[in-house]
Amino acid sequence: MRRLFPILDWGPQYDRAALGNDLLAALIVTIMLIPQSLAYAMLAGLPPEVGLYASIAPLVLYALFGTSRTLAVGPVAVISLMTAAAIAPLVATGMADQLGAAVALAVLSGLILLAMGLLRLGFIANFISHPVISGFITASGLLIAAGQFPALAGLSVRGETLPHLIGAIWQKAPEASLTTLGVGLPVLAFLVWTRSHLRPLLLKVGVAPRLAGVLSRAAPVLAVVATTLASWGLQLDLPVVGDIPRGLPLPTLPPLDPALWQAILLPAALISLVGYVETISVAQTLAAKRRQRIDPDQELVALGIANLGAGFSGGFPVTGGFARSVVNFDAGAETPAAGAFTAAGMALATLFLTPLLYHLPKATLAATIIVAVLSLVDLSALRRVAQISRSDFLAMLATILLTLIAGVEAGISAGVILSILLHLWRSSRPHVAVVGQVPGTEHFRNVARHHVITAPGVLSLRIDESLYFPNARFLEDRLLAALAEEPGLRHVVLICAAVNAIDTSALETLEALNARLRDGGVTLHLSEVKGPVMDRLLRSHLRTELSGQVFLTHYDAMMALAPEVTRACHDAARCETARARAAR
Amino acid sequence: MRRLFPILDWGPQYDRAALGNDLLAALIVTIMLIPQSLAYAMLAGLPPEVGLYASIAPLVLYALFGTSRTLAVGPVAVISLMTAAAIAPLVATGMADQLGAAVALAVLSGLILLAMGLLRLGFIANFISHPVISGFITASGLLIAAGQFPALAGLSVRGETLPHLIGAIWQKAPEASLTTLGVGLPVLAFLVWTRSHLRPLLLKVGVAPRLAGVLSRAAPVLAVVATTLASWGLQLDLPVVGDIPRGLPLPTLPPLDPALWQAILLPAALISLVGYVETISVAQTLAAKRRQRIDPDQELVALGIANLGAGFSGGFPVTGGFARSVVNFDAGAETPAAGAFTAAGMALATLFLTPLLYHLPKATLAATIIVAVLSLVDLSALRRVAQISRSDFLAMLATILLTLIAGVEAGISAGVILSILLHLWRSSRPHVAVVGQVPGTEHFRNVARHHVITAPGVLSLRIDESLYFPNARFLEDRLLAALAEEPGLRHVVLICAAVNAIDTSALETLEALNARLRDGGVTLHLSEVKGPVMDRLLRSHLRTELSGQVFLTHYDAMMALAPEVTRACHDAARCETARARAAR
Known part of the structure; x- marks a missing residue:
C-alpha cells in the first residue's frame, strides 16, 4: 500500500509548518505556471486553455502517487514539441481534430507509463543513452526556437523539421509586423538579460539567495504583466491570446477510432520514454539534495496516472519540468501537497484570471519559450562526448541531425536504435x-x-x-x-x-x-x-x-x-x- | 586478391596426389548427394530437378571463393524447410509460382550474404545465440519429420506448423496406402539401424575406420537403389519421383516484381543468417582438425556467391551441410576442387542418370529425410541449458514452441529478439x-x-x-x-x-x-x-x-x-x- 500510495508516508506527519511552506511554494509556482502553460499549449498547436487544464488534474494525481516530494509536473517544452509533431499528420489526414488527438496521446502515454510501472519495466528507459537524450533535447530546443522566432514578428509558422520551418519563414517573411516585433524583441532581450544578470543584481541589493533564485525565474511573469498592460492600454495591433473559455475543465473522452490509436502508438511510446527520462532525472537531482528516496517504478505509475488525468480532463501529455521543479524546491515546498495547492491555484486562474489574459501578446509567450528552450541547447556536449567515445558521438550526432532534418520521432528512434546497435557491435568484439x-x-x-x-x-x-x-x-x-x-x-x-x-x-x-x-x-x-x-x-x-x-x-x-x-x-x-x- | 580468391592459396600447389584424393571424395559425395538433393527439393515443395540444379553451380562457385577446404554446400534440411515456409504464402496469394519464388529467395539470400561479407557485418550472426539456433534446429527437425511421416504411407501432406500438419494428417489418414507403407517402413527401419549399427559392424569385419564411416553414411544410397529396383521390377503402385527433365540447368532470372522482393526480405534474411551460422560452425569444426584457417567474412562472400549461383541456375537456397561435409572430409578431400568435381558428378547425373530415378519411391526419400533430421532433434539440450542459465532456457523454449506452433520465421525471429532483450535486460542489472x-x-x-x-x-x-x-x-x-x-x-x-x-x-x-x-x-x-x-x-x-x-x-x-x-x-x-x- 505504502509503495503505491506514497502519500501514506508523508500525510500522517503533515503539520502547520509544512502547510505554510507548501502554500507559499504553490503560490510562486502557480504564478510562473500560468504563462508557461499557455505558451506550451501554443507550442503544441493547441488552444491556450488546454495548457491550463493540463496543469490541474495531473498535479493533483501526481501529488497522490509520486515519490518525489518536490517534482512539479505539467506541460514542458520538448514534450509539447513532440505532441505537435504527433498531432500534425493526424490533423492533416483528417483522422482526428487537434484536441482529440492530443487527448488520445495523453491517455495512451498514460497507459504505457502505467503499464511499464506496474510491470516494473522502467529499465526500458535505460536504453535511451545520455548522448542520445542530450542530442535530442538540443535538437528539439533548436527546432522550437526556430518555430517561435517568427512569432516575435507576428508570423504564425508551423513545420516539423528545420528545412520546413526555414521554407515557411522565407515565404511568410514579408508579412512581418513591426508593432509585434517592437514588443517581442524587447521582451526577448529582457528575458535573456534576466537569465544571467537578474540574480546577481538581486543578491547585490541584499535579497536572500533562495528568494533571488525564485524571483529571477519569475521574470517572464513580469514580462507578461507589462506587455499585457501595454497591449491593452496602448490598443496595440498585434496577435494576442484572446478569449480563453472560463471555468474548470470538463471530463473528456478520447476518440475511440482504432486507426487513430495505432497511428499514435509510436509517438505516445516515445513521449512516455522521453518524459520519464526527464522526470526521473529531475526528481533524483532534487531528492538527493534532501537525502530522500525516489522509486523509479512508482514514478512511472505516478506519471502514467498524471497523464491519464491530463487526457481525461481535456489536457495534453505532461511530465516533470526542470525549471518549475527547481522553483518549487527553492521556494520551500516540503511535500507533494504543494503540487495539489498549485493545481488549486491553476483552477482558480481558469475560473477568474482568463479575462485578464485576453490582451497578452503571443509574441511575449514566444519570447518566454525561446529563452526557456535555448538553455536546453548544448552543442558543446558534442565535443565533450567526442573526446570520450566515438560511438556515443556518432549516436548523438545522428540524433541531432535526424531530429532537425527528419523530425522528432525519426531523430529519437534512430538515436536509440543506433546506440543499441553500436553497443551490441562493441560488445561483440571484446578486448x-x-x-x-x-x-x-x-x-x-x-x-x-x-x-x-x-x-x-x-x-x-x-x-x-x-x-x-x-x-x-x-x-x-x-x-x-x-x-x-x-x-x-x-x-x-x-x-x-x-x-x-x-x-x-x-x-x-x-x-x-x-x-x-x-x-x-x-x-x-x-x-x-x-x-x-x-x-x-x-x-x-x-x-x-x-x-x-x-x-x-x-x-x-x-x-x-x-x-x-x-x-x-x-x-x-x-x-x-x-x-x-x-x-x- | 588472396583474401577474395582463396583458390590462389591452394591452386598453385595442386598436384596429382591431391587430385586423386579429391576425385575419390567427389565420387563418394556425388553418390550421397543425388538422393539428398531430390529429397530436399521435395521437402521444399519444389520439382526434384531443382535439388539437382542447386548442387551444381553453387559447388563450383564455393570452390572458387570459400576458405574452407572441405565444406560441401548444397540443399540442406532446415534451409529447405524455411524455403518451403517462405514460398507457401507467395504461391497461395498468387504472387509468384513456386520456382520463381524459390529462385528469388536464393538470389536475395545471396545478395544479403554477399553484402554482409563485403561490409564485414558477419558479427550480426552472433546475435543468434546457441540456445536459439539449437532450439530452432530441433523444432525444425520435428516439423520436417512430422511432414514426412505421412509420405511413408503415400500421403502428401503440407503445412507450416505442427497443428496444421496434425490436422492435415488426420484428414488424409484414410487414404494411406499399404503398398507404400510396405516400402517406406522397412526403409526407415533399415536406415535407423544403419545409423547406429552399420559402422560398428563394418569395423568388426575389418573395414578401416574412415571407410566404415563413409560407407555407413552411404546407406541411403543402398536403400535408393534397392527400392527403385523393387518398384520397377515388381511394378509397385506407389508414388515415385517420376520424370525428371534431362540436361543441365539453364540460366534463370528471378521474377522482378517489387512486392515479391519485399515479401521475401525477412525470410531471405533469416535463411541467410541460419545458413551462415550452420556453415561457419561446420567449416570451423573441420578446419580445426587440420589446423586450417577459416575467414568468416570471406565465408559470407562465398556463400553469397554460391546462393546467387543457385538462383541464377534455377536452384533454391543452399548452405554448408554437416553430413556431406563430414563425408567429404572423411573421404579424403584435400582442396575445394573436390567440390568442383562433385558439381561435375551432379551435372553428369542430371545428364544421364535421371531416367534411372523414375521409379525411385517418394517414400524412400521421405525415410532418408526423417532419419537425417531426427539426428538434429536434441530435446535434452533444453535440460542442459536450463541447468546453466534461466534466460537462455527461456529463449530456447520460446524458439522451439513458436517454431512448432507459429512456423519457422516466427520461431527464429522471436528467439533472436527475446535473447537480445534478455541480454539487454540482464546487462541493465549488473551484479x-x-x-x-x-x-x-x-x-x-x-x-x-x-x-x-x-x-x-x-x-x-x-x-x-x-x-x-x-x-x-x-x-x-x-x-x-x-x-x-x-x-x-x-x-x-x-x-x-x-x-x-x-x-x-x-x-x-x-x-x-x-x-x-x-x-x-x-x-x-x-x-x-x-x-x-x-x-x-x-x-x-x-x-x-x-x-x-x-x-x-x-x-x-x-x-x-x-x-x-x-x-x-x-x-x-x-x-x-x-x-x-x-x-x-
Missing part, C-alpha cells in the same frame, strides 16, 4: 590481449604494450569482457586463427579474471574450441576463473571434457606449462636466455 | 556487491556471503560489470537508495576492478551521482580503476569534480577513510572491538 610475464615478477601484461616474456608453445590470452553470445564467436575466430598461424602451439591459457559472467553460447563455444584445439593437438587451460563463472563451467560438459586444467592464478598456470622459462623469469636477467633455450 | 574486510587480511568480500567487517559511515560497493547506458541508471538507483537509507553515511567507494569499459552515459551518471552525493554530504571515491576506464575518467568532468579520491587498491582506500577499523582488522581478533568503538 582480448596476448600477455607475457613481466621480468622479475609474477605479473603478466599485454605483449603489445609492455616488455614481457612469452614462453614458446604457450599462448596466454587475457579476455577483458564477460563472455556471452554476442562475442562468443569472436573469441573462437581469434583462437582458431592463432591455431592456424602458430604451428608450434601446444597450450592455450585463457585468463578469465575480467570475465564477470558467461552464458550457454559462450560455454558451448568453449566446449567446441576445446574439442577443436584438442583435434589440432593443442591443450586448452583456464586461469583466474571467477566464482559465478566457475559454477557454470562445472555444470557444463567442460567439467569433464576440458583438455587442460583450471589454474587459480596465471602464474600457477605458467609454472605448470612452461616451468623453466617462468621460474627463470623471476630473475629479470635470466629471462631472455631461458626463453631462447626453450625455443630451440 | 553489485557491498563488501567488507576479511578479518586478518587486506582482502574485501561480499558482506552477504562472507564474515567480513565494514567500517561505519563507509559504503564499499564492488561493481561486477562494465558500466554503460543500459546499466548506468541501475547504479544510480542503488546508490541513491543507500544514501536515503543510511543517515550516517559519509563515504562511498566504488570498486571498479571488474569494470572493463565505461561509456559517456555511465560517466555522466557518475558525475551526477558525485554531485548528488556531495549535496547530501557524502564523498564519492573510486578504487582499482582499470587503465582504459581511467583514461576516460580523466577526459570527463570527474577529473576535476570528483569529491573524493581515486585509490589504487581498495585497501588503500579503506586505510585512508577508516584507518582505525581497517588497520585493526589486520589482526582478526581486534576487528569487532575496533568496529564497535568506531560505531559509537
Whole structure:
C-alpha cells in the first residue's frame, strides 16, 4: 500500500509548518505556471486553455502517487514539441481534430507509463543513452526556437523539421509586423538579460539567495504583466491570446477510432520514454539534495496516472519540468501537497484570471519559450562526448541531425536504435590481449604494450569482457586463427579474471574450441576463473571434457606449462636466455 | 586478391596426389548427394530437378571463393524447410509460382550474404545465440519429420506448423496406402539401424575406420537403389519421383516484381543468417582438425556467391551441410576442387542418370529425410541449458514452441529478439556487491556471503560489470537508495576492478551521482580503476569534480577513510572491538 500510495508516508506527519511552506511554494509556482502553460499549449498547436487544464488534474494525481516530494509536473517544452509533431499528420489526414488527438496521446502515454510501472519495466528507459537524450533535447530546443522566432514578428509558422520551418519563414517573411516585433524583441532581450544578470543584481541589493533564485525565474511573469498592460492600454495591433473559455475543465473522452490509436502508438511510446527520462532525472537531482528516496517504478505509475488525468480532463501529455521543479524546491515546498495547492491555484486562474489574459501578446509567450528552450541547447556536449567515445558521438550526432532534418520521432528512434546497435557491435568484439610475464615478477601484461616474456608453445590470452553470445564467436575466430598461424602451439591459457559472467553460447563455444584445439593437438587451460563463472563451467560438459586444467592464478598456470622459462623469469636477467633455450 | 580468391592459396600447389584424393571424395559425395538433393527439393515443395540444379553451380562457385577446404554446400534440411515456409504464402496469394519464388529467395539470400561479407557485418550472426539456433534446429527437425511421416504411407501432406500438419494428417489418414507403407517402413527401419549399427559392424569385419564411416553414411544410397529396383521390377503402385527433365540447368532470372522482393526480405534474411551460422560452425569444426584457417567474412562472400549461383541456375537456397561435409572430409578431400568435381558428378547425373530415378519411391526419400533430421532433434539440450542459465532456457523454449506452433520465421525471429532483450535486460542489472574486510587480511568480500567487517559511515560497493547506458541508471538507483537509507553515511567507494569499459552515459551518471552525493554530504571515491576506464575518467568532468579520491587498491582506500577499523582488522581478533568503538 505504502509503495503505491506514497502519500501514506508523508500525510500522517503533515503539520502547520509544512502547510505554510507548501502554500507559499504553490503560490510562486502557480504564478510562473500560468504563462508557461499557455505558451506550451501554443507550442503544441493547441488552444491556450488546454495548457491550463493540463496543469490541474495531473498535479493533483501526481501529488497522490509520486515519490518525489518536490517534482512539479505539467506541460514542458520538448514534450509539447513532440505532441505537435504527433498531432500534425493526424490533423492533416483528417483522422482526428487537434484536441482529440492530443487527448488520445495523453491517455495512451498514460497507459504505457502505467503499464511499464506496474510491470516494473522502467529499465526500458535505460536504453535511451545520455548522448542520445542530450542530442535530442538540443535538437528539439533548436527546432522550437526556430518555430517561435517568427512569432516575435507576428508570423504564425508551423513545420516539423528545420528545412520546413526555414521554407515557411522565407515565404511568410514579408508579412512581418513591426508593432509585434517592437514588443517581442524587447521582451526577448529582457528575458535573456534576466537569465544571467537578474540574480546577481538581486543578491547585490541584499535579497536572500533562495528568494533571488525564485524571483529571477519569475521574470517572464513580469514580462507578461507589462506587455499585457501595454497591449491593452496602448490598443496595440498585434496577435494576442484572446478569449480563453472560463471555468474548470470538463471530463473528456478520447476518440475511440482504432486507426487513430495505432497511428499514435509510436509517438505516445516515445513521449512516455522521453518524459520519464526527464522526470526521473529531475526528481533524483532534487531528492538527493534532501537525502530522500525516489522509486523509479512508482514514478512511472505516478506519471502514467498524471497523464491519464491530463487526457481525461481535456489536457495534453505532461511530465516533470526542470525549471518549475527547481522553483518549487527553492521556494520551500516540503511535500507533494504543494503540487495539489498549485493545481488549486491553476483552477482558480481558469475560473477568474482568463479575462485578464485576453490582451497578452503571443509574441511575449514566444519570447518566454525561446529563452526557456535555448538553455536546453548544448552543442558543446558534442565535443565533450567526442573526446570520450566515438560511438556515443556518432549516436548523438545522428540524433541531432535526424531530429532537425527528419523530425522528432525519426531523430529519437534512430538515436536509440543506433546506440543499441553500436553497443551490441562493441560488445561483440571484446578486448582480448596476448600477455607475457613481466621480468622479475609474477605479473603478466599485454605483449603489445609492455616488455614481457612469452614462453614458446604457450599462448596466454587475457579476455577483458564477460563472455556471452554476442562475442562468443569472436573469441573462437581469434583462437582458431592463432591455431592456424602458430604451428608450434601446444597450450592455450585463457585468463578469465575480467570475465564477470558467461552464458550457454559462450560455454558451448568453449566446449567446441576445446574439442577443436584438442583435434589440432593443442591443450586448452583456464586461469583466474571467477566464482559465478566457475559454477557454470562445472555444470557444463567442460567439467569433464576440458583438455587442460583450471589454474587459480596465471602464474600457477605458467609454472605448470612452461616451468623453466617462468621460474627463470623471476630473475629479470635470466629471462631472455631461458626463453631462447626453450625455443630451440 | 588472396583474401577474395582463396583458390590462389591452394591452386598453385595442386598436384596429382591431391587430385586423386579429391576425385575419390567427389565420387563418394556425388553418390550421397543425388538422393539428398531430390529429397530436399521435395521437402521444399519444389520439382526434384531443382535439388539437382542447386548442387551444381553453387559447388563450383564455393570452390572458387570459400576458405574452407572441405565444406560441401548444397540443399540442406532446415534451409529447405524455411524455403518451403517462405514460398507457401507467395504461391497461395498468387504472387509468384513456386520456382520463381524459390529462385528469388536464393538470389536475395545471396545478395544479403554477399553484402554482409563485403561490409564485414558477419558479427550480426552472433546475435543468434546457441540456445536459439539449437532450439530452432530441433523444432525444425520435428516439423520436417512430422511432414514426412505421412509420405511413408503415400500421403502428401503440407503445412507450416505442427497443428496444421496434425490436422492435415488426420484428414488424409484414410487414404494411406499399404503398398507404400510396405516400402517406406522397412526403409526407415533399415536406415535407423544403419545409423547406429552399420559402422560398428563394418569395423568388426575389418573395414578401416574412415571407410566404415563413409560407407555407413552411404546407406541411403543402398536403400535408393534397392527400392527403385523393387518398384520397377515388381511394378509397385506407389508414388515415385517420376520424370525428371534431362540436361543441365539453364540460366534463370528471378521474377522482378517489387512486392515479391519485399515479401521475401525477412525470410531471405533469416535463411541467410541460419545458413551462415550452420556453415561457419561446420567449416570451423573441420578446419580445426587440420589446423586450417577459416575467414568468416570471406565465408559470407562465398556463400553469397554460391546462393546467387543457385538462383541464377534455377536452384533454391543452399548452405554448408554437416553430413556431406563430414563425408567429404572423411573421404579424403584435400582442396575445394573436390567440390568442383562433385558439381561435375551432379551435372553428369542430371545428364544421364535421371531416367534411372523414375521409379525411385517418394517414400524412400521421405525415410532418408526423417532419419537425417531426427539426428538434429536434441530435446535434452533444453535440460542442459536450463541447468546453466534461466534466460537462455527461456529463449530456447520460446524458439522451439513458436517454431512448432507459429512456423519457422516466427520461431527464429522471436528467439533472436527475446535473447537480445534478455541480454539487454540482464546487462541493465549488473551484479553489485557491498563488501567488507576479511578479518586478518587486506582482502574485501561480499558482506552477504562472507564474515567480513565494514567500517561505519563507509559504503564499499564492488561493481561486477562494465558500466554503460543500459546499466548506468541501475547504479544510480542503488546508490541513491543507500544514501536515503543510511543517515550516517559519509563515504562511498566504488570498486571498479571488474569494470572493463565505461561509456559517456555511465560517466555522466557518475558525475551526477558525485554531485548528488556531495549535496547530501557524502564523498564519492573510486578504487582499482582499470587503465582504459581511467583514461576516460580523466577526459570527463570527474577529473576535476570528483569529491573524493581515486585509490589504487581498495585497501588503500579503506586505510585512508577508516584507518582505525581497517588497520585493526589486520589482526582478526581486534576487528569487532575496533568496529564497535568506531560505531559509537
